[in-house]
Amino acid sequence: MEKPPSVLFAGLRFNKKRFSDDIARFKPKEEEEAAVAFQASDPPEVTATKKSKKRKRKDEGPEIVEGFSVFKSKRKAREVVEDEEAVEDGEREQRKEAEKQIEKAAILRKKFGIHISGLNVPCPIESFPELSSRYDCKSYLLRNLLERGFKEPTPIQRQAIPVLFSGRECFACAPTGSGKTLAFLCPILMKLKPGSKDGIKAVILCPTRELAAQTTRECKKLAKRRKFYIKVMTKELSRCGNFEKIPCDILVSTPLRIEVAMRKSKLDLSRVEYLILDEADKLFELGFVEQIDSVVKACSNPSIVRSLFSATLPESVEDLARSIMHDAVRVIIGKKNSASELIKQKLVFVGSEKGKLLAIRQSFAESLNPPILVFVQSKERAKELYKELAFDDIKADVIHADLNQLQRENAVDNFRAGRTWVLIATDVVARGMDFKGVNCVINYDFPDSASAYIHRIGRCGRAGRSGEAITFYTEEDKPFLRNIANVMEASGCKVPSWILDLRKLRKKKHRPHRDSISTLPEDDAE
Numbered sequence: 418m419e420k421p422p423s424v425l426f427a428g429l430r431f432n433k434k435r436f437s438d439d440i441a442r443f444k445p446k447e448e449e450e451a452a453v454a455f456q457a458s459d460p461p462e463v464t465a466t467k468k469s470k471k472r473k474r475k476d477e478g479p480e481i482v483e484g485f486s487v488f489k490s491k492r493k494a495r496e497v498v499e500d501e502e503a504v505e506d507g508e509r510e511q512r513k514e515a516e517k518q519i520e521k522a523a524i525l526r527k528k529f530g531i532h533i534s535g536l537n538v539p540c541p542i543e544s545f546p547e548l549s550s551r552y553d554c555k556s557y558l559l560r561n562l563l564e565r566g567f568k569e570p571t572p573i574q575r576q577a578i579p580v581l582f583s584g585r586e587c588f589a590c591a592p593t594g595s596g597k598t599l600a601f602l603c604p605i606l607m608k609l610k611p612g613s614k615d616g617i618k619a620v621i622l623c624p625t626r627e628l629a630a631q632t633t634r635e636c637k638k639l640a641k642r643r644k645f646y647i648k649v650m651t652k653e654l655s656r657c658g659n660f661e662k663i664p665c666d667i668l669v670s671t672p673l674r675i676e677v678a679m680r681k682s683k684l685d686l687s688r689v690e691y692l693i694l695d696e697a698d699k700l701f702e703l704g705f706v707e708q709i710d711s712v713v714k715a716c717s718n719p720s721i722v723r724s725l726f727s728a729t730l731p732e733s734v735e736d737l738a739r740s741i742m743h744d745a746v747r748v749i750i751g752k753k754n755s756a757s758e759l760i761k762q763k764l765v766f767v768g769s770e771k772g773k774l775l776a777i778r779q780s781f782a783e784s785l786n787p788p789i790l791v792f793v794q795s796k797e798r799a800k801e802l803y804k805e806l807a808f809d810d811i812k813a814d815v816i817h818a819d820l821n822q823l824q825r826e827n828a829v830d831n832f833r834a835g836r837t838w839v840l841i842a843t844d845v846v847a848r849g850m851d852f853k854g855v856n857c858v859i860n861y862d863f864p865d866s867a868s869a870y871i872h873r874i875g876r877c878g879r880a881g882r883s884g885e886a887i888t889f890y891t892e893e894d895k896p897f898l899r900n901i902a903n904v905m906e907a908s909g910c911k912v913p914s915w916i917l918d919l920r921k922l923r924k925k926k927h928r929p930h931r932d933s934i935s936t937l938p939e940d941d942a943e
C-alpha cells in the first residue's frame with residue numbers, strides 16, 4: 418500500500434557524533450536525495466525497499482559502545498565500511514527507482530494531458546487493475562467498474578484517484594463529461610470501511626437536488642456488493658432525520674439541505690474523512706458560500722481530505738479554497754476552463770426574439786435528432802417556449818425551479834428514457850447532469866457567462882461521444898459574443914475573426930430583459 422513519502426527517510430539512524438567525519442563525506446548526497454524525493458511520485462516499490470532495510474537494521478542488535486575493546490572497535494570499523502557500502506547501494510537503488518517513477522509519471526501525464534502542481538504528487542494509474550496492485554483495492558470495486566463498462570480510467574481518474582487515496586487535498590478541473598464523479602467516488606469507496614457505526618465518513622455537496630440524486634445513484638452502483646450506507650439528503654431527512662440513529666457512511670446533499678439538517682436534525686460531521694465540493698465554483702457563489710462555510714467548519718476532523726471538482730475553476734475560487742486547504746494538489750486536464758473538444762459548436766444570428774422561434778422551428782423541421790436540450794434564461798421563458806413547442810407535435814417537456822420535486826424527477830426520467838425528445842430547461846440542469854446520449858444542446862437564450870456556456874453545452878459530447886451545440890444570438894447579445902467565441906476557439910472550433918476582434922467586456926454576466934416568447938402579435942399576447 419502506498420505510504421506517505423516521509424517513510425522514505427525513516428530508519429536511517431547514525432550516531433552523529435561518532436561518525437561526524439563520515440557524515441561530512443555523505444552530506445552532499447543527503448541533500449541530493451532529499452531533492453529527488455521531493456519531486457518523487459511516492460514510488461511504492463521504493464517504500465518497500467526502505468521498510469525492509471529499516472527492519473534489517475533493527476535486527477542487528479544494540480549499537481556497540483565506543484572504546485569497549487580493541488577487538489570490538491576493529492570489528493566495528495569493518496562493519497562501518499560495510500554499512501556505508503550497503504547504505505550507498507541502497508541509496509543508489511532508491512534514487513534510480515525514484516527517477517524511474519518520475520519518468521513514468523511524466524510520460525503518463527504528457528500522454529493524457531494531465532497538468533499538476535504541488536509537491537510529491539502520486540504517479541497516475543495506468544489502468545484500473547493497478548488500483549488493486551498499488552492500493553489493495555477490493556475486487557468488488559473492479560468488478561463493478563467492469564460491469565459498468567469502464568475499461569480504462571479517464572485522465573482525471575488516472576490522476577485524482579491516487580491523489581485522493583493518498584490523503585492529499587485536491588483542486589481538480591477537467592472537461593464536462595470526463596468522469597469526474599468516479600474520480601472522487603472511487604478513492605472514497607476504496608478508503609472507507611462499509612457499515613461503520615460511528616457516523617458519517619464522507620460528504621459530497623452538489624449545487625442541485627437533481628445532481629445530488631444522480632451522484633447518489635452512481636455511488637450506489639459503484640458500491641454494489643458492499644454494505645455501504647449511502648444516503649441523499651431529502652427534505653424530510655434534513656428537517657426531522659435523526660442521524661444518530663440513521664446509519665450513513667456517505668452523505669450526498671445540496672448545501673441548503675445539509676445546513677438545515679445541521680440546525681434541525683442531529684447531524685454530526687466531526688468524523689467526516691472526505692468532503693467533496695462538486696461543481697465547486699458554483700458552490701462558492703453568493704447564496705451558497707455561507708452554507709459551505711458552515712459545513713467546512715462542522716467537518717472538524719483534523720485529518721479530513723477536502724477537494725474541489727469542476728469543469729470551470731476560476732482563480733478567485735482557487736484562492737479562496739487554498740486558504741483552507743493543506744498542501745493541496747492541483748490537477749488540470751487539458752486546457753483549464755475549456756469546453757469539451759468533442760462538441761461541434763455553432764453561433765447562429767437570429768436578429769430578434771421572433772427570429773429565435775422561427776430558427777428553432779426550422780431547425781426541428783430540417784432535422785430533429787433527439788434527445789435535444791434547449792436552454793432558456795428563466796422559468797417564465799421555459800414555460801412560454803414549452804407552450805409554443807407543444808403546438809408542434811414534438812414530444813417536449815420542461816424543467817425549472819417552479820416544479821415540485823416529483824415533477825422535476827419525472828421530467829429528468831422521461832428525458833433519460835427517451836419518452837421526451839426535447840427538454841426545455843433553465844440552468845437548473847446545466848451542471849453535472851449526465852443525460853446519456855444527448856445529441857444537441859440549443860442555447861435558445863444566450864448564456865449569461867462563459868462558464869455557464871461550458872456547462873450547458875457539456876450536457877452533450879460526454880464519455881467520448883460527439884455532440885453539437887447551437888447558440889442563438891440577437892443584436893443585444895453581440896457585445897457578449899467574444900466571451901463565448903474565445904471558449905469555442907480554445908476547443909478547436911472555427912469562429913469568424915470579426916467576433917474575436919470585438920472589444921473585451923469588463924462585465925461578465927449577461928442577463929438582459931427579453932421580449933416574451935410568442936408567435937401571437939404583441940397585443941394578443943398581453
Ligand SMILES: Nc1ncnc2c1ncn2[C@@H]1O[C@H](COP(=O)(O)OP(=O)(O)OP(=O)(O)O)[C@@H](O)[C@H]1O
Nearest residue numbers: 567569570571593594595596597598728849851880
Ligand atoms: N472510465 C470511464 N470509462 C467510460 N465511461 C466513463 C468512465 N468514467 C465515467 N464514465 C461515464 O462518463 C459519463 C460522464 O461522467 P461524469 O458525469 O462523471 O462527468 P463529469 O466530468 O462529472 O461531467 P460534468 O462536468 O458535466 O459534471 C458518465 O456517463 C459516466 O458513467
